[in-house]
Structure formats: C-alpha cells, structure tokens
Amino acid sequence: MPVVTITARAPRITSLHVFCAVLVLAILARPLITEAASAPALRTAATVFVAVCVQALPFLVFGVLLSGVIAAFVSPAALRRMLPAHPGAAVPVAGAAGLVLPGCECASVPVARRLIGQGVPDAAALTFLLAAPAVNPIVLVATAVAFPGEPRMVLARFLGSLATACVMGWLWQRAGRAEWIADRARRGTPRRDGENRWAVLAETARHDLVSAGGFLVLGAVAAAALSVLVPPEWMDALAGQLLLAIVVMAVLAVVLALCSEADAFVAASLSMLPLLPRLVFLVVGPAVDVKLIALQAGTFGRAFAARFAPATFVVAILCACAAGALVL
Amino acid sequence: MRRETQHVLLVLLGGALLRIAADDTHLRYVKPSHRWLLLAAGAVIVALAVVALVRDLRGHAPADDHDHGGSHVPWLLLAPVLVIALVAPPALGADSVNRAGARNAVVQDGDVFPPLPADPVLTVAEFVQRAAWDTSGSLDGREVTLTGFAVRRGAAVELARLTIACCAADARPNRVRLVGDLGDPPQDTWLRVRGSVQTGSATAATGYVPAMTVAAVEVVDAPPDPYEY
Numbered sequence: 001m002p003v004v005t006i007t008a009r010a011p012r013i014t015s016l017h018v019f020c021a022v023l024v025l026a027i028l029a030r031p032l033i034t035e036a037a038s039a040p041a042l043r044t045a046a047t048v049f050v051a052v053c054v055q056a057l058p059f060l061v062f063g064v065l066l067s068g069v070i071a072a073f074v075s076p077a078a079l080r081r082m083l084p085a086h087p088g089a090a091v092p093v094a095g096a097a098g099l100v101l102p103g104c105e106c107a108s109v110p111v112a113r114r115l116i117g118q119g120v121p122d123a124a125a126l127t128f129l130l131a132a133p134a135v136n137p138i139v140l141v142a143t144a145v146a147f148p149g150e151p152r153m154v155l156a157r158f159l160g161s162l163a164t165a166c167v168m169g170w171l172w173q174r175a176g177r178a179e180w181i182a183d184r185a186r187r188g189t190p191r192r193d194g195e196n197r198w199a200v201l202a203e204t205a206r207h208d209l210v211s212a213g214g215f216l217v218l219g220a221v222a223a224a225a226l227s228v229l230v231p232p233e234w235m236d237a238l239a240g241q242l243l244l245a246i247v248v249m250a251v252l253a254v255v256l257a258l259c260s261e262a263d264a265f266v267a268a269s270l271s272m273l274p275l276l277p278r279l280v281f282l283v284v285g286p287a288v289d290v291k292l293i294a295l296q297a298g299t300f301g302r303a304f305a306a307r308f309a310p311a312t313f314v315v316a317i318l319c320a321c322a323a324g325a326l327v328l
Numbered sequence: 329m330r331r332e333t334q335h336v337l338l339v340l341l342g343g344a345l346l347r348i349a350a351d352d353t354h355l356r357y358v359k360p361s362h363r364w365l366l367l368a369a370g371a372v373i374v375a376l377a378v379v380a381l382v383r384d385l386r387g388h389a390p391a392d393d394h395d396h397g398g399s400h401v402p403w404l405l406l407a408p409v410l411v412i413a414l415v416a417p418p419a420l421g422a423d424s425v426n427r428a429g430a431r432n433a434v435v436q437d438g439d440v441f442p443p444l445p446a447d448p449v450l451t452v453a454e455f456v457q458r459a460a461w462d463t464s465g466s467l468d469g470r471e472v473t474l475t476g477f478a479v480r481r482g483a484a485v486e487l488a489r490l491t492i493a494c495c496a497a498d499a500r501p502n503r504v505r506l507v508g509d510l511g512d513p514p515q516d517t518w519l520r521v522r523g524s525v526q527t528g529s530a531t532a533a534t535g536y537v538p539a540m541t542v543a544a545v546e547v548v549d550a551p552p553d554p555y556e557y
Contacts, residue, residue: 015333022406030414037415044424046417048497051357053408055495057345058362058369065372142493148435199383206376210334213341214401217408223497228427262494269433269500298401 041228049224052291055259056106056216061209063107067114068205072197076119087121091169094124095162098131105133105260105286106216109295110208113185122176127169130312133260134161134286143282146264152327153275153282157264160283160323164316168287171311180308182301215298219291223257226290230255238273245277250317253285254293260286276324283320288312329402331384335377337405342373344412352552356419358495359557419554422479422515425488425501430481431535432456433500439463449473451556452489456502459530459538467525471543475520475551478513479503485510486537487521492555499555505529508542521545 026033037046070079083090098108112129116122133139140154147153230252238245249270258266263285267278288309297305329337348354349366358366411417434456441462444450450458450472458467476489488503490496506521513519523542530538 015329016336019333019336019406026410026414033414037417040423043417044420044427046411046415047356047420047424050408050411050417051496054345054348054354054357054366055362055497057341057373058365061369061372146435146493148438199379199388202376202379203383206334206338206380209373209376210329210338210402210405214404217404218401221404221407227497256497258498259494262492262498265493266498266500268435272431 045224045228048227049220052220052223052257053217056220056291057213059259060106060110060212060216063110064205064208064212065201066107067110067208068201068203070111070114070118071204072201074118079115079118079120083120083124087123087173088170090121090124091127091166091173094120094127094169095131095135095165098128098133098135098162098165099137105289105292106212106295108132109292109299110212113208113299114204116181116185117187121173122178122181123169123173126172126308127165129165130168130287131162131165134165134283139260139264139286142261143264146268150275153279156279156320156323156327157282159327160279160316160320161286163319163323164283164287164312167315167319168308168312171315172308180301180304182304185300212295212299215294216291218298219257219289219294222290222294223255226255238277242274242276245273246280246317246321249273249277249281250284250313253281254289254313256285257289257291258285275328276321279324279328280317280320283323284313284316287316329400331380334402335381335384337402337409338373338377340409341405342370342375342377344409345370345373348412353416355553355555356417356496359492359555360553362495419550420490420496420499421477421554422488424490424499425479425486425503426481428501430537432460432502432530432537434460434502434536436461441466444470444472447473452476452487452502452504453491453556455504455525455540456530456536456538459504459525460536465527468527469524471522471524473520473522474504474540475518475548476504477550478515478517478519480515485513487519487540490555492557496555502556503537505534505537505539506542506545507539508545510542510545513545513547518548518550519545520548 037043083093108129111132112125115125115128135158140158143157144151144154234248234252238248253263256266263282267281270278293305293309296308300308345366348357349363349370354363354366439461441458441464444466448470452474455467455472455474474487476487479486479488485506486503487506488501490499490501492499506523507526508523521540521542522544523540526539526541530536
C-alpha cells in the first residue's frame, strides 16, 4: 500500500520546473556566457538580436491587442457586412484597408490570423497581411524622407506593394487550398455565453502573444546571424549589373528582416546601385523576410509558409519591376 | 508549455522591456522616441500575464487550452530575456563599422548648406554630408568639433559614428579619416576631435570618406546615446 502512495505522489517535472532550472543555470553560468559573448562578431550579432526583438515587440503587442479587440468586439457577421460579398472584389478592399493600420509587419500577422478566424475569406485576409505593413502612411512618409528629391520612389513603392498584395490575394483565390492553412489559425474564439468581453480580449491577446512571440525571436536570431555573415563586398560588386543587383537586393531584403519603417533609409544609403534594385528591396522586405516567414509558419502552419513565402517573393519582385518600369 | 510557465515568462519579458526603458540601456538598441513604445508594451505584457494569472487562480482558465504539449516555440521568448539580463550587449561599434565595407553610405540631400555658426559642433553625419556635397564650401578652413569612436584601419585612425533610423539593425556608418598627431587610440575609444576638413577629400574615389587635419584630440566618456539619428 505505501508503495502505491509514493508512486502516486511522485513529483512530475513540469515546464515550470524546467523553466526555473534554466534560469538558475543561466545565472550560474553568467561569467561563461559573458566571456563567450565578448568576441566582436558575436557581440555585434547579440546587439542586432536584442535590437530586432526590442524594436518589433511593441508592434507585435499592438497587433495582438488589435486581434483581441476583433475577437471580442467584432462579430463575424459585422466583418462580412464590411467586405464585398464577391471574394475577388474583397481583395482590393482588404488591400486598401492596409492603408490605415500604422505598424510594422509583426502587427499584421496576428490581425490577419484573427480575421481568418472570424470568417473573412482567406484571400482578403492574406491581402491585408501583405498590404498593411507596406502601404501605411508612416512607411510612405519614411520613404519620402529617406529619398529626398526622388518623390517617384514613394509612388513606385506604393504601387508595387499594393500590386503584390492584390496579386497574391487573387492568386490565393484561384490556386490556394484551404487545407494549407493550419486548423489552429481558423479556430474562432469560443465565446461562452455571459463571458466578459474584456476577458476574451485579454486571453486572446495573451495567447497570440505567446504563440507568435517565440517565432519573432526565431526570426530575430536569423536576422542577427545573417547581419554578421553577409559580406559587404556584395554591394560593391553589383554596381554595373542590373539583373544581378535586383536578385541580390531581393535576397538581402529577406535575410536582413528590417522593419518596414526603417528599410527605406538603408535602401537610400546604397547609393552605388540604381533605383530599381532598391525599389525591389523596399517591396520585397515588408512582404517576405526571415522573421515574417517564422511568424507565418508559426501562425498559419508550415505547409502555408512553404508555399506562400516563395510565391510572394517572386510576385513581389515582378510587381516591383513593373512599378519601377511604370514610374521611375 | 503550461499556462503558469507562460505567465511567468511574460512577466519576465515585460519586465525586461521596462528595465531597458527605465534608464539609457534602450538607447543601445533603438532610437530615443521608441522608449514610450517600450514602456507601453512592457506594461501591457505584464498586465496580460497578471490578468490571466488572477483569472486562472479564480478558476476561469479556458477549458480547451489547445496548445498543451504541442509547441516548444514559446520557450524562445526566454532568449531575449536572458540576453538582456545577463549580457546586455553594448551599442554597435567599430566591428559593425568595419563590416560595412570601406565606403561611407551617403545620400545627397542638398548641394548648398546653411553657413556654420561660430565654434561649430557637428554630428559626424553632417560633417560627411557637407564635405561630400556642399558646393558653397562652408567647411573650408573652419575648425569644427566632432565626437565619435575610433576605428583602426591598419595604421590609419578613423573617427566613426553610426546613424540609425529605427533600431541598430539598420545602422549605417559615417566615418572621417583623421590626419595628425593622435597618439594611439585603441579601437572603440570615444574621442572628441577638433580640426578642419581637407578640401576635396570626400569624393567617389575615397568612398566619400573625408579627411580631417586634427588640431586637438581628447578621450571622452561614451555618450548616453551612442547613435546619431
């Protein structure tokens, strides 16, 4: 009998125990960690890592709060009334809605997920996901400030990004499959009768923050590592080669994972390149980068990210080139 | 990850944001105006965790918590907390400048600049701008004061400062080649130098890095805001 009691009361190791163990270990090993982090390259990477996390977290918090507000206060029926019934027409409306969410790309992922959970057509929600970080007023003003004397750059960026968002929306509507998006993203908020709406808001926001935050950190790790690994000589070798410059700038936009409010300043500083590759950098960056891919994989599932990210990459390059040919 | 672990993690994460926004630490990573966003975000994160904790204790925990056992990704949120608490990496410095290649990344935003005041103190970025583009020659023959950190390029010493738009990930260096009797400042030493530009030294051929003839140099403490904006 006593034996049974002992097994029944044997302590289970839970994540809280592991958590405390990790903390204690980290504090004990602090001298070792500081020693290891004193190499210049590692220190630079650590600074960039913290900078990307610290820069993006407030916008992610803003996004999850908005997601909570939608879950608690906006019913699926009200959302359906706001959008045109025909999904093809809903896509450009969703793209235009991106104009009014002033934030970085991190804010738009949880919001797009919540829109899908509340029954908005996938194509429209994905268009919003791509348009919101790229065409909002803050980003456009930042672009105008970064490119003094080149106002056409602002128009080209606006057209290229809006076109990318709408084309991806229509593409998803024609070729996308509902099952590519993980079930967990579709789950609406279970609303129990009589439950306080503020409690729904808080729980939705908390849940979204925990699930998306880890992926944001993953993206920040990738961006920090690549920021010390990408050789700067790439830039100097590109000056005379337009096609190669376009491809390299598109890849750089993905690996550097800059905030959409800041990328224009970096693009402006690469003055050895012509305007078109820099426009590609500005259109690709807010649509697809390593931290967005990580966030999307975590929110919508890996099957989604594996298809959506490469398709967006190609569409964004093509739309940017078209907008550049038209405007620049 | 269990709910209570998530709550503790969120309190630590929000606490880390509040901690770096409480003093000048956040200036190593983001621009000064970002401080208010950090304070707000930190407060919201802590509040969300506390609300959930209180509701759980009162028995309101959602019955269908579908994340149980599934994902280990939330653990990654511990990484920024630990890096901030244990390492608190310094602002970007000479290593980052050297990684950016040998050129100054300059954007021309004018070709006539307003005249300098008496005894001018300039940012490194403005000095480079004027040296590279100003056709009115406002820098010529004028002694100006610059503050930045030392970057060693072989035997040469450069004075550099990074400019950020949002956060340290988008930092762009501006540098000035120092000519004269400087002593032997190690890399990343903060210097205040007084000197005058060598006219015509910031051209495409030199990568828009102007040269400065130094009249006086002193070692100073690192400023609280290490970047220019």
